[in-house]
Amino acid sequence: MKQVNLEWGKLGFNYIKTDFRYVSIWKDGEWDGGKLVEDNKICISEGSTAIHYGQQCFEGLKAYKTKDGKIQLFRPDQNAKRMNQSARRLLMPEIPEEKFIDACIQVVKANEHFVPPYGSGATLYLRPYLIGIGDNLGVKPAPEYMFSVFCSPVGPYFKGGLAPVNFMISDYDRAAPHGTGAAKVGGNYAGSMLPHEIAVKRGFADCIYLDPATHTKIEEVGAANFFGITKDNKFVTPKSPSILPSITKYSLMDVAEKYLGMEVEERDVYIDKLDEFIEAGACGTAAVITPIGGIEYKGKLHVFHSTTEVGPITRKLYDTLVGIQFGDVEAPEGWIVEVN
Missing domain, CATH: 3.30.470.10 (Aminotransferase class 4, branched-chain amino acid transferase, N-terminal domain)
Structure with a gap:
């Protein structure tokens, strides 16, 4: 070779x-x-x-x-x-x-x-x-x-390993109601570059977009999907017609339920009810999981597990999914296509 x-x-x-x-x-x-x-x-x-x-x-x-x-x-x-x-x-x-x-x-x-x-x-x-x-x-x-x-x-999306980062809420909309938010099209990403730059200049990893109709519910975290872990051990992720359906997110939902024995809910996640989560993260193909340390909303930083340490459930989710991808953990049927 x-x-x-x-x-x-x-x-x-x-x-x-x-x-x-x-x-x-x-x-x-x-x-x-x-x-x-x-x-x-x-x-x-x-x-x-x-x-x-x-x-x-x-x-x-x-x-x-x-x-x-x-x-x-x-x-x-x-x-x-x-x-x-x-x-x-x-x-x-x-x-x-x-x-x-x-x-x-x-x-x-x-x-x-x-x-x-x-x-x-x-x-x-x-x-x-x-x-x-x-x-x-x-x-x-x-x-x-x-x-x-x-x-x-x-290389790995994280330099220096899995580590929490902070996000701010954006005033911009990522997608319009009944628009192309659920499609993986370039225009969605072009429109996100300015809000991303604003967030980075303010010292955040990226911004979080709220639902375009009411600006009360979390939709996406930069170019990734959001999830939170509740105090009673539920894996919760937003449901909306303008969110890109992340393959990583749906895989994590299966991992949470079938490998970690958690309850899974796909539902509205209100920005003023962040207290229900003890851990939070963003998920997508590039990084698998980006742990969320805190979210700034209305001038206050809401911290989940920690701004420096990864939560134990987030780490388990990450290790299990990466284990499946690299062949170290047995995959559900049909998830893996061998190339050789």
Whole structure:
């Protein structure tokens, strides 16, 4: 196998060009067979709807090296389903689930030497994306589409391990009621850059968005989903049509219930009732869990477990899910797709 000269233990969450990526084109009502290419630059029409009208969506998932040298993907079928939900919302053609998973497997196999070794804390991040392309001018669905998957080895999101960070409540809305909040589309992220910058300048890790209609309920934490652990040992996470359905969150809900024996509730989480939680966190593919030390609301910092120590339940959730992803803990049926 080809060797890569990378210091796996020092990787951040940054783009590193790998050897191959997968590309498939939709035209005249159907997808072509797709192929692996070496060029990491794409050439599209200047009239592409992805450029002008935001007709694009994307996904994020990882490939993990196990202790015995196998490579595995974590729940890629769920990423395929979510990408198709986003595609439907933006009137883009769906990608057959088998095609999506096969594309991911092809990319991992072709770049196998970029999969970080077990124990390094690093993984191979996969970024599937779907964009509207072709000559176009009016506001209408594109005449052609491109589906691609590229990959990049990334380090752990936490430098210095799992550690709590603080967040502030934003005055901005992440998404509109009945908008595209539940779709993984670029516009949601573009709109979040300014509030994120404001939060960072004020010394916070990121901001928390409240529901756009009433500004009374927690929706998302930056680009991640919120969860809290109640005093009576319940795992609680917000329910809303404008939250992106996080695959990590739904996996943690299963872990909490089936591995930790907790009750799980998906319901409204009111910003003025933070006292019900003894621990809190944000969850997503990149970091798995970001423990929340405190949330600033109306000039006061509400602290959960601690601003310096990770809560015991948050740590158990993290260790169990990461254990499943790296093959150290037995996974529920269908969660793992082996690449080799």
